[in-house]
Amino acid sequence: MAFFNGIDKIKFEGINTTNQLAFRHYNQEEMVMGKSMKEHLKFSMSYWHTLTGMGVDPFGQGTAIRPWDETEDKIEQAKTRVKVAFEFMEKLGLEYFCFHDRDIAPEGKDLAETNAILDEIVDVIEMEMQRTGIKLLWGTTNAFSHPRFVHGAGTSCNADVFAYAATQVKKALEITHRLNGAGYVFWGGREGYETLLNTNMGLELDNLATFLHLAVDYAKEIGFKGQFYIEPKPKEPTKHQYDFDAATVLGFLRKYDLLDSFKLNIEANHATLAGHTFQHELAFCRENGVLGSIDANQGDILLGWDTDQIPTNIYDAVLAMYEVLLAGGFTTGGLNFDAKVRRASFEPIDLFYAYIAGMDTFAKGLKVAAKLLEDGVFENFKEERYASYKSGIGAKIRAGKTTFTELEQHALQYGVREIASGRQEMLENILNQYIYG
Amino acid sequence: MAFFNGIDKIKFEGINTTNQLAFRHYNQEEMVMGKSMKEHLKFSMSYWHTLTGMGVDPFGQGTAIRPWDETEDKIEQAKTRVKVAFEFMEKLGLEYFCFHDRDIAPEGKDLAETNAILDEIVDVIEMEMQRTGIKLLWGTTNAFSHPRFVHGAGTSCNADVFAYAATQVKKALEITHRLNGAGYVFWGGREGYETLLNTNMGLELDNLATFLHLAVDYAKEIGFKGQFYIEPKPKEPTKHQYDFDAATVLGFLRKYDLLDSFKLNIEANHATLAGHTFQHELAFCRENGVLGSIDANQGDILLGWDTDQIPTNIYDAVLAMYEVLLAGGFTTGGLNFDAKVRRASFEPIDLFYAYIAGMDTFAKGLKVAAKLLEDGVFENFKEERYASYKSGIGAKIRAGKTTFTELEQHALQYGVREIASGRQEMLENILNQYIYG
Amino acid sequence: MAFFNGIDKIKFEGINTTNQLAFRHYNQEEMVMGKSMKEHLKFSMSYWHTLTGMGVDPFGQGTAIRPWDETEDKIEQAKTRVKVAFEFMEKLGLEYFCFHDRDIAPEGKDLAETNAILDEIVDVIEMEMQRTGIKLLWGTTNAFSHPRFVHGAGTSCNADVFAYAATQVKKALEITHRLNGAGYVFWGGREGYETLLNTNMGLELDNLATFLHLAVDYAKEIGFKGQFYIEPKPKEPTKHQYDFDAATVLGFLRKYDLLDSFKLNIEANHATLAGHTFQHELAFCRENGVLGSIDANQGDILLGWDTDQIPTNIYDAVLAMYEVLLAGGFTTGGLNFDAKVRRASFEPIDLFYAYIAGMDTFAKGLKVAAKLLEDGVFENFKEERYASYKSGIGAKIRAGKTTFTELEQHALQYGVREIASGRQEMLENILNQYIYG
């Protein structure tokens, strides 16, 4: 049965097509720097935004028209959604997906029943995965929507909630493992605080570290070898989220001796909410060897909340793919569209328009980034710019083999010789040239 | 000679005075929790804003009326300013000050001459310190104003600049040591980047760490035992400053094995530019044992740049002093007014109004914070709120002695028992009651 | 029947009470500048946040514990809520309330049934109003939550929606009139746009003006003499809301000849989202004679969305009441708490803590503002500051009776004589003195 009647498999038709249900840039087998586009990009569908996002916002009800959802039986609905999801992915040529436990299945009357329902839905997912060859990029837990998580999960002030959240992660790890998930993400939906007047931040951070250590231990116990990720976000829903940005998370992992077990999952809109560019967060991860996976979306930088828009900004896509290529490409990670259609784009076909827009933007981004790298445009400029660190006093600095006294002698003798312009405007113009000629 | 004619020593006159040149709350010998107010607060004058700040802004020239500055001889002017500074501190009862090397003395034709001039001015400062008993809270270097630092100092792309900056810090450390400075601050004025298109962030961060290690080594060499601080700031002047916030700095110090040698100097306005409250940054430092010193000021949170206003917000002062008291008080650090009179407050007497406003706000803040602690208002609430971690499964979590399997058994057996309200509104109301009854 | 068992009528007990269920400052009959506190403040309950707000946020379900809500019968529930509301207002001494049509009653299967249900609930409200003497400050329409308003109401791209919204406002006007509402508010929940790529802004603004004119006409037709208000908000839910801020709304009213029929309802959190202080928006309205009513709340200025927090910041309360007093006090308007308890303050008693906090903050604010005015603190300073406009060339400027040529003669003759300092720091310190001594 087809849920998206009238929509065929989306094909690459190149830039001259007038068909808006076609790819202009994403040609999955096209080779770029020795690898196919699909291997580079590893596009993934987000189950939550795509299947369960209804267009609710703080001022209004859902608007989404989803004919397949029209049943009172929540379990039946969940099974149907799996079918819808795989038809959608097949038609778009998406080879990966990501989910939270609570996206794919409804809760039961208690935890035991909830877990049983989850298993029932995972059976259907597993069959669809076998049928289609589509893979699980990563799984995760929703430990933030239910009222029990009002004060956090691993950072709750209530030990019962910690235990409950741990139990939920345990199960989510098991199903991720069963489905051969390549990774598992922690996004601490309510791991943060609303006011310091009632918060013991030290205790909460310690507990969060304990929580993660226990997860790592359990993964070993069951033989799950997928990559763990933490996804930074600075605010929303809590006033201060502990995983503020990549630097904060990295500092946390170092402090609590978790650095060996985690990489980061960087989301564009979370980067900008923290006051950083998307590229900055990726570059920071790359420099520290923890660039794991990407939640591709974009925010409206004039708005102060997480809008999770479909990524269509070509600059962001080029610079993101540039960082991914510099980092050697994805290993376990990929590009997950943690992005939703606008509330006013409420028809099923808008899901296609949206994914096509996102995929084509990143495909073009990949091609431009690869060309920039192959031509050495920015890398050669940088090589030259930092040349003084290759010999003489610069080389000593790089090696950490000098002293203030020696540097003083150098400064008194040479002062500061020629400093070169940073050429920002020229470089930005060249970036434009690579994008549109 | 008196530069502030007609202004006597500012006295404590209590809340019923009508004199705006008097303290209403700052009564330096008054005991609060077993220590005098002045020992708690350790107020410090910022040399730059107070003596050399002229009210220049990006759209206009200086407005400040400073009769003592009217001379063409820059060295004479610098010496006079020292006298002005000490008269000002004496009249306000300020016992500490802070400076950058380039605040106190003009540059000469080359580095050697510059250093000689610096020594000449330091002679005058030293005499004034002996005369008055006023102490140096910390010294620092200005390695950001001169064009040679256009691409940074320790993170410059040019090794000569690295050496030049090192030489400048070397000298600044020497004079700080000579003046028995209790600390030395690194604020990386241009340690950051303008665009990633031309920046090797990894190399720059490595070099910054090397720079700090060399400084630590040199301090040991000359026997300087003062505390090193890093002062976080997220942006301005560069688009991205590497020392973004406390968490970023702490992660950096951990990565590069510098944590033993550094604490943090937290500035209120830098906190808010990074998207944090002042209290958050202080609490984060406290929890990590690196709360060193404070740059007291306030920003206009509706504006996006560092306005460095005189701190008059009582909430910020209460909550900052609350964190300082929780941390056990200042040791080497203090409250440095890194704050400037508004460009439109251009008369010398405005400097007095400004410092009085700031000092009284923090004095009141101290008294309120002490009372809140003595009454256990928030601490008792928190104690109760986290009580579930004191025994049973909670205690095991705290000890790190549990597993996901055990937690699952707990969750299946107990579920989530009662969760308590966070009571934010009641707590905020109580805070008001402590401030104004 | 009592819904808030164990909570008595909240009494004024003064600043020395330890009872958190008491007023320390709000003493309703206490006279301030010749009028009782309750006449000055005209506190109002917001029906939506108080009765129907469940603590839902974009990342989680409702948390609020509201035992009275537990019924499947939506009409019965609506009637019970009316009783709860009036008990709540009686216990707090609130004399006013505000509502949207959809807060007080559920929708039926079509518009006719919806209107019939509405009438049924209004009957209950009317009886409670008669019983208690509590009054309706203003009514309004929710024309933004239902999916039909996805593209706006009066600014929808679809004429049917325009008609539907008009019909809804027609009915809301009728019930507001029936309940002797003192005013009627337009907050254009989705009157704005998501993207200009699909928006005809000119047509939408013209239609909005037409919509308002039709409302004015209809009010005349039915004899409703209450005050119309527009409530500015800059963003959220739409990317750009047409009623951005007070200046934008005023310009709109002028352009479309609506200025005679409307005043503004200023919300604190909307002011800050637009980049203004709460006081600025009030002052701007005051200067233009359109300061109508206030939605009292506060935002977290470090967050980018409308947090609608209970107002506890004393500075904002003082300066808001200062503007209200300067404007001569409220006539038709009042202080409506468009504020909600935090999601983590989920118990019924938190509603009391919250309103007490807000009411006491504004009561203290009123007392401080009145004292500042009586003492002429700021007004005398301003009088002096602008004195040069009282005579000579200044008086001619004020009268518009000069020319560039005459001004040039003045400037060539006198240049610029003494300019005085703005004394911002001294004034801020004095403000503190009036707040806490």
Add this chain to the structure above:
Amino acid sequence: MAFFNGIDKIKFEGINTTNQLAFRHYNQEEMVMGKSMKEHLKFSMSYWHTLTGMGVDPFGQGTAIRPWDETEDKIEQAKTRVKVAFEFMEKLGLEYFCFHDRDIAPEGKDLAETNAILDEIVDVIEMEMQRTGIKLLWGTTNAFSHPRFVHGAGTSCNADVFAYAATQVKKALEITHRLNGAGYVFWGGREGYETLLNTNMGLELDNLATFLHLAVDYAKEIGFKGQFYIEPKPKEPTKHQYDFDAATVLGFLRKYDLLDSFKLNIEANHATLAGHTFQHELAFCRENGVLGSIDANQGDILLGWDTDQIPTNIYDAVLAMYEVLLAGGFTTGGLNFDAKVRRASFEPIDLFYAYIAGMDTFAKGLKVAAKLLEDGVFENFKEERYASYKSGIGAKIRAGKTTFTELEQHALQYGVREIASGRQEMLENILNQYIYG
């Protein structure tokens, strides 16, 4: 004499050139929608950023290398700069420039001397204009940098300052008139306030209106027929600038009966500081018939101050030119590059790279915008989207010829018939297709 040795006239070489000192898109005589590119774009040089901007920022001295500036004689320097400016414009093919009075000439010992110096420099400019055919797009006054304007110019609390500012504008109008300037801009550098504690906002706004009326009167008196513009900006340098955004300015002009005499000069970076997109401000002006001229630059939206960067973002350029074309093109106005090279782009050649980047971005933007319009991409979509307003009840609404009662009948009869998706993602994807295929 050539100041830019080694740099020839910049030529159009098309997208295949490797020369970074060439245009790839700006082909000045190329016809686009019936008009040459240069007629469409009317590029203008900003005298201040280009000739007198030295790379000073709040944390550092100027960095710019400008060999021609090296003289002690300020008048000689000013004359040389004129020559440099015209050589620069000639080489880039810029046909317009803009200036403030204080950019082009130094101040003398008093106003009379200042005016005499100004005349002397204007002589040189006039000769260069005659020699080259380059025209003055608009002139303006700098009434914000000098300390006398610390409290504003037309909104100063001091009547002498009002008179002084008027005198300065009088002279600036005279020289703009003499040079056949096509317009005159008011940007109220310090027309705003720092704190409401000392500000009479009503008086200041009234005075500002008087100031503008006097300017209009004087222009008539001397026969100046150029267009007057106001340039909105929300903050910086003052905390609140009165000309916050386009809507605020328009409301002000309406209130004070100035709408006939003014249009707006929209700056991209000012738009974003006010929380709007550049396109929004242009569209708002277009809809109100006051789109006058453009200050082309771009801000860093993650930073909170006016960065005045060279505009290189193609989306902004396309959408800006789209609005200009929709508005029928520039009449008196043009595209003035109110943009500066980064402080780290300090070589003279960077000025060329920067202008080339900006001009090529807008040239490409023009071509894309024209194609979008010619193909009716967005306009047809909108036409269809609002079709319900063309007949029936919609047409009555548009004509203002209906009532709530009639609308109610319509709603009860028809309810809301089909609502269409807004298709934002598809439209954004199409925009990308027009930019890069």
